Each structure stands twice: as structure tokens, then as C-alpha cells.
Amino acid sequence: MEAIRWTEDRLELLDQTRLPHEEIWNTYHTAAEVAAAIRDMKVRGAPAIGTSGAFGVAIEAHRFAGLAEIRERLQEAISTLRTARPTAVNLNWAMDRMEEVIAQTQDDAMLPAELYTKALQIAEDDVTINRAIGDVGASLFGDHVRILTHCNTGSLATTGYGTALGVIRSLHAQSKLAHVYADETRPYLQGARLTAFELLHEGIPFDIITDSMAGHLMQRRMVDAVVVGADRVARNGDTANKIGTYALAVLAKYHDIPFYVAAPVSTLDLATTSGVDIPIEERNSEEVTQIFGQRIAPVGATALHPAFDVTPGSLITGIITEHGVARHPYEDSLALHVKGEKSE
Amino acid sequence: MEAIRWTEDRLELLDQTRLPHEEIWNTYHTAAEVAAAIRDMKVRGAPAIGTSGAFGVAIEAHRFAGLAEIRERLQEAISTLRTARPTAVNLNWAMDRMEEVIAQTQDDAMLPAELYTKALQIAEDDVTINRAIGDVGASLFGDHVRILTHCNTGSLATTGYGTALGVIRSLHAQSKLAHVYADETRPYLQGARLTAFELLHEGIPFDIITDSMAGHLMQRRMVDAVVVGADRVARNGDTANKIGTYALAVLAKYHDIPFYVAAPVSTLDLATTSGVDIPIEERNSEEVTQIFGQRIAPVGATALHPAFDVTPGSLITGIITEHGVARHPYEDSLALHVKGEKSE
Numbered sequence: 001m002e003a004i005r006w007t008e009d010r011l012e013l014l015d016q017t018r019l020p021h022e023e024i025w026n027t028y029h030t031a032a033e034v035a036a037a038i039r040d041m042k043v044r045g046a047p048a049i050g051t052s053g054a055f056g057v058a059i060e061a062h063r064f065a066g067l068a069e070i071r072e073r074l075q076e077a078i079s080t081l082r083t084a085r086p087t088a089v090n091l092n093w094a095m096d097r098m099e100e101v102i103a104q105t106q107d108d109a110m111l112p113a114e115l116y117t118k119a120l121q122i123a124e125d126d127v128t129i130n131r132a133i134g135d136v137g138a139s140l141f142g143d144h145v146r147i148l149t150h151c152n153t154g155s156l157a158t159t160g161y162g163t164a165l166g167v168i169r170s171l172h173a174q175s176k177l178a179h180v181y182a183d184e185t186r187p188y189l190q191g192a193r194l195t196a197f198e199l200l201h202e203g204i205p206f207d208i209i210t211d212s213m214a215g216h217l218m219q220r221r222m223v224d225a226v227v228v229g230a231d232r233v234a235r236n237g238d239t240a241n242k243i244g245t246y247a248l249a250v251l252a253k254y255h256d257i258p259f260y261v262a263a264p265v266s267t268l269d270l271a272t273t274s275g276v277d278i279p280i281e282e283r284n285s286e287e288v289t290q291i292f293g294q295r296i297a298p299v300g301a302t303a304l305h306p307a308f309d310v311t312p313g314s315l316i317t318g319i320i321t322e323h324g325v326a327r328h329p330y331e332d333s334l335a336l337h338v339k340g341e342k343s344e
Numbered sequence: 345m346e347a348i349r350w351t352e353d354r355l356e357l358l359d360q361t362r363l364p365h366e367e368i369w370n371t372y373h374t375a376a377e378v379a380a381a382i383r384d385m386k387v388r389g390a391p392a393i394g395t396s397g398a399f400g401v402a403i404e405a406h407r408f409a410g411l412a413e414i415r416e417r418l419q420e421a422i423s424t425l426r427t428a429r430p431t432a433v434n435l436n437w438a439m440d441r442m443e444e445v446i447a448q449t450q451d452d453a454m455l456p457a458e459l460y461t462k463a464l465q466i467a468e469d470d471v472t473i474n475r476a477i478g479d480v481g482a483s484l485f486g487d488h489v490r491i492l493t494h495c496n497t498g499s500l501a502t503t504g505y506g507t508a509l510g511v512i513r514s515l516h517a518q519s520k521l522a523h524v525y526a527d528e529t530r531p532y533l534q535g536a537r538l539t540a541f542e543l544l545h546e547g548i549p550f551d552i553i554t555d556s557m558a559g560h561l562m563q564r565r566m567v568d569a570v571v572v573g574a575d576r577v578a579r580n581g582d583t584a585n586k587i588g589t590y591a592l593a594v595l596a597k598y599h600d601i602p603f604y605v606a607a608p609v610s611t612l613d614l615a616t617t618s619g620v621d622i623p624i625e626e627r628n629s630e631e632v633t634q635i636f637g638q639r640i641a642p643v644g645a646t647a648l649h650p651a652f653d654v655t656p657g658s659l660i661t662g663i664i665t666e667h668g669v670a671r672h673p674y675e676d677s678l679a680l681h682v683k684g685e686k687s688e
Contacts, residue, residue: 020642181648184632186530186554189640192633196645208647210530210632212555212588216653219590244556246563250598251591288528288554289536291635296533298364301540303552304525309560 001155001201003043004051004123008116009062011055013043016156020197031060031077038084038091041188045157046231046267047126050090053081054119057098061112070108074098074115086279087240087308088231089269094122126159129264130166132322137167137227137262140318140325144178145171146224148214151185151242152194153229153262163229163262165198167320172204180206181217185242187288187305211244218255226252230263230319237313237330238275239263243306249315258317265321268334275310283307345499345545347387348395348467352460353406355399357387360500364541375404375421382428382435385532389501390575390611391470394434397425398463401442405456414452418442418459430623431584431652432575433613438466470503473608474510476666481511481571481606484662484669488522489515490568492558495529495586496538497573497606507606508571509542511664516548524550525561529586531632531649555588562599570596574607574663581657581674582619583607587650593659602661609665612678619654627651 005012005025011034015024026042028034034056038049060077064070078095085091101118105111147168151157154165161169171177180199184192192208199206209217217223226248232240239245239261252259272278288303289296297303318325319334324342326333347358349369355378359368370386372378378400381387387396404421408414422439429435445462449455491512495501498509505513515521524543528536536552543550553561561567570592576584583589583605596603616622632647633640641647663670663678668686670677 021639183556184530184640184647186528186556192641192645192647196641200642200644206645208632208641208645210555210587210647212527212530212591213648213650213653215591215594216587216650217648219653243554243560247556247559247591247595250559250595254594254598288552291640292638294636294638295365296528296635297536297540297552298544300544301536301550301552303528303536303554304557304561306557306560309557309563 001198002160003156004048004159006055008112009059011052011059013037013052015042016044016194017042020193029059030063031056032080035080035084045152046088046090046229047158047163047264048156049085049088050094050266051123051126051159053091054094054098054122056081058116058119061115065112070111071102074102074111085281087281090266093266097122123159126264127161129322130158130161130163133163133262133264133320134161134166134170136324137260137320138170138174138176140260141171141176141225143176145176146179146181146222147171147177148181148183148217148223148226149195150183150191150228150245150248152190154195154198156194156198157229163264164227165195167227167262168204169202172202177204180204181223182206182208183211183214183244184208185244186211214248215251218251218257223257225258225260227260227262230261230267231308232272232278233261233263233268233319233334234272234274234278235270235331235334236274237316237319237334239311239313239316240275240278240280240308241311243309246309246311249311253315259315260318260320261316262320265323265337268338270335270338275312278310280309281307345542346504347500348392348503350399352456353403355396355403357381357396359386360388360538361386364537373403374407375400376424379424379428389496390432390434390573391502391507391608392500393429393432394438394610395467395470395503397435398438398442398466400425402460402463405459409456414455415446418446418455429625431625434610437610441466467503470608471505473666474502474505474507477507477606477608477664478505478510478514480668481604481664482514482518482520484604485515485520485569487520489520490523490525490566491515491521492525492527492561492567492570493539494527494535494572494589494592496534498539498542500538500542501573507573507608509539511571511606512548513546516546521548524548525567526550526552527555527558527588528552529588530555534586558592559595562595562601567601569602569604571604571606574605574611575652576616576622577605577607577612577663577678578616578618578622579614579675579678580618581660581663581678583655583657583660584619584622584624584652585655587653590653590655593655597659603659604662604664605660606664609667609681612682614679614682619656622654624653625651
């Protein structure tokens, strides 16, 4: 399964607002179009929007090849892409990588090829990294493990394989997985729509639950571990992720159930001291009061819509990256992971 | 606002599966029809199904007036109604009241009038009791209080006024209410559809939130207290209520936020020792994987659907009834409430 395809002059994205009912691929020829697709959640998931943003810059370079103002145009594109969504740091991380390439490329004529090469590398690395995360994560568990997860962190949220869902895939491949409970993940229903789509495709045994059932399942000892993804991890381990993650972490703590975050090093943001410094995107009220365009609440009723929340590092058992499992104190362990040093 | 109307020969229910989009009243002429309406959640809410069940028996008595087998028919009707939904005890409580009337009525010819009188009394008492609950509950809070609630516990869930929503109404009437956060309450969306409908109607300031946002709001100190209803309270204070309530109680405990249950004495079930003895209704998977008949999950995906969960008494700050606020140890305080003795 894949959700992102590319060539030098265009990006194709599987429209995640239409899944699982329709598999529609949209084609984008400009960075502004890619930024709009990210903003409108046609593509979502921290690693996937990082990869998409990188290709957004590459296709802009192809579009303006030979133009005197190519560097200004690329800077504009990068600025537009950086602000498409505020919480996930991977988009900024990818834009930093593209800016490095621009700075290191003296010859304007080489920009399109160099930027495309970098975007390709980001995409390919993401899949390799996710497989490593999956294997590291799977090593944490014994047989017959029952995992509860939130949102979608699989092939659709990354360039391929997935982060938290990568751990689940690896557990399944190793025949250690008994069952998955997939939070439906209101309001956008990434769990019911996208995670269910991927798990069905892989033949992994699962049930969807409403977000409100997680506590009940933990109380009944039906969950052995919670594994979620991340949109940004601060230096102290505080982790921004899809709204509802924080409540799961509190519930897991209360029930003595391990709570793991799975994320690539590109999601670690050591420049952000703690969770209070992570910007939390507030999205439209209608995304809560309507489902698939159908109003569920009476006209006149408003809803809050923080799209993410922040789980303090103190509630996180470990942060699984491609380099191992970071543990308390996160200031030290995450710094090692960013340097590329293995742990555990 | 009202959701239940009656005459001697029929019951009319505002169809709660269609709200807030359409206000459709259905008319029922038999107990079996009323039982089906309860099972299909056309009417829901522990006190409302108690009242509806009582009128179901009364209209059955009217239907079979003069028939030699009237008592057998009434027993059949009561059995059918008792099993319509298993968790809320109010339906059983109301059936017990109707059986008492039948036992005390020697003359078959008097059964229709006696049973209708009892149903009327149950209905009228429910409103009076709810107003008392509202006033008791409101006395617990100071000014500018921000209440988070779950499901719908208002006029639509009772014969009128409401339990937890009765407390909110009383707070609003006393100008002590700053804001309400209404959990949308998946899967049936009682909060987004019904509570929002009532709060709009009353001009009470509120926002809908997804169930997954409650923890985030507590973390941000936006909630002063949680007030919920109940479907059954066991002797030790363990409380069955709409799925998601238990998670709220754990979150409230973690954040040191008071967590109150508001329920009439008819919801107290001293015959049930503790929460493990409360039957938890498992409903259809499709009620999770579909919303308003529209599939949200891919074909082939299944969902769990426990409709209720159990919150241990140890997580409950107090249980508000028409007789005051019961507190730990609940074995003692709830017994006093059932006897009708005031506390606090």
C-alpha cells in the first residue's frame, strides 16, 4: 500500500479524505497545490507530509528551471509549505533539508536535479527508517500481545510501512500479535477509515473502538500496551500527537499499561524545550459538527477542535525511533538518538 | 421541551434517533411496540425508559380491559419490557412498581385506571425529583463554574428537566454557570445531537467536544467539575453509565477535578452488590461502523460496542440524588437515600 507517488514534475497523492470508500489519486504540479493538499488533509501523518513537502519543493524547482528568480520562487514555496500545518515538525525538518540543498548548490541549473534527489532520498529513507522502528518496537513485546493504537500511523501516514503501525506490522510478521484495538479517532476518523483499511489489507486481526471505549478495555485487562505515533517530540520527551493521545496516556498510567511513542528521529525537535512550546493547531468547528459533510449537531451549535494534544514525557514508557528506545531522562536519551547513536 | 406524551390508550415518543434534524413523534398502542422503541433507542435515558415502560404497561391494560386473561397479558408485557434493555435499572424499577399495583388491585376492572394513575405518578414524580436533583447539585458549586458532561441527561433522557443536565439547568438559572463542555458521546452522538439541542434551546453557553478532547481540556484547566448521569448505581457506589464515563472519571481523578453522578433514587440498585454484577449491554457493531446509515469503516471491519461502562465508587466524588449528596462510604449513604432520608 502506498499513498504518495512522484516524478520530477508532479506529485500524486491518494486522497485520504475519501478513503476507505473511494481510492482517488490527485495530481499536483505546484508547491502551492501541495501545501493546500496538506492543509486540507488530503495527505496527513507527520512523515507523509514531510515527504510530500519535499516533493513540493522539487516540482517547484522543475517548474522554474532556467528562470532567473528560481531561488526566490523556491524560498516562497518553502515558506508556504512550512505554514501549511503547524504542529508536526517533519514538514519543517524536510524544508530545512531542502534549504540546505539550495545553499549547497552553486549552479542554479543543478537545483531541480539536486532537490529531486534529496526528496527521493527523504522518501526512501522514511521507509527504511519505519522498518527499523517496527523491528525495534516489536522487540519490546512477548507473544500474544494486544496493542491499542490511535489515529493512523501506517503506510498512509508515512512514505510506507508506518511508525506505530510499523511496530504492529512487525509484531504481526513475527507472529507475536494477538489483536489490535484501533481507536476510531474522532473527528477525522483516521482509525475507523484508514487504520482499519490498512489492517484489513494486511490481514491483521483487529476491532475498531470508539475513543471513549479505551478506558473500559484497559479496565477489563484487554490491552497489553498502547503504541502511538507523534507529530513532534520536544527535548524533554513531551509529545504532540493526535487529539486523544494524552487521555490514553493518563489511562495507561492509571492501569499500569506501557505507553510507547513510535517516531523517526525527524520528529524529534530538540529546539523545542517542552510541550508548552509546541503550537497546537486549532481546526474548524465544522470538522467536528459534520461527518462526511452531514451535520450531526443542531444548527447554531459550535465545537472546539484542537487537532492535537501534548502528552508529558513523564507518562511515556519509551520513545521508539530507528535507533532504539529512548527512555527517561529524555533530555539525554533523545539527544543520543538525534546524534544517531544506538540505544538498548 | 418534552419527549414523552401520553393518554390512556397510547404513548407518543419524540424519535431521538432523528433529532436534531427532524422532530418526529411516533405513536405506540402496545407494550411490545414500546419495548421495541426502547430497544431501538427511539427513547433512551434511564428515567425516560422507566416512564415509557410504565405507560407501556398502562396502555396494555387499557387494550385488554375486560379480557379474562388481562393479568397474564400484563405479565407478558412486563416481561417483554424488562428485557428491552439490560443495563439501566429504572426500567426494572418501574416494572416493579407496576407489578405492585397489579398485586394490590383485586378488581380486574380497576387495573387500567390504577396502572395509568401509577404511570402518571411515576412521570410527574420524575420531573419533581429532577428539579430537586438540579437544586442539590447546583448548591455544590460556586460562581462561574465550567462543567463537562457526557451523553444526554436532560429533558430528552427523563420525563423532564434532567439529572446531570438538571444540575446544569439549575446552575444556569442561578447565574452560576460559565460554560458547558458537552462530549459528543460516540457512537450514538447523544451529546452532539441531543444535549446540544437542549442547551441551544435553553440559551446555555456550551461547546461540543469529541470524547477524546476531555483529557486535553482538563490538562488545560478548562473544566471545574464533571457531572454525569447514571443507568444503575450498585450498593457500593459503582456506577454504570454511557460508555466513556469511566475514562472521564479516571481523567478527573488524575487532574483533581470533582466527578459527580446525578441520578434519582430509582437508579440506585442496592440489590446489586458492586459494578461487576451490573449487566453491560453489548450492542451492534454497525452502530459504530456507520453514522446515520453511512458507513465510515471499510467493509469487513468490525467494531466493539459495549454501550456502557462501570465507574468504581472510589472515583466518584459524590452521588447527587433528590435527597442530597451521597458520599463515601456509599454502602451507608446510598441506603439512607433509598430510605428517603436527607443528607447534607
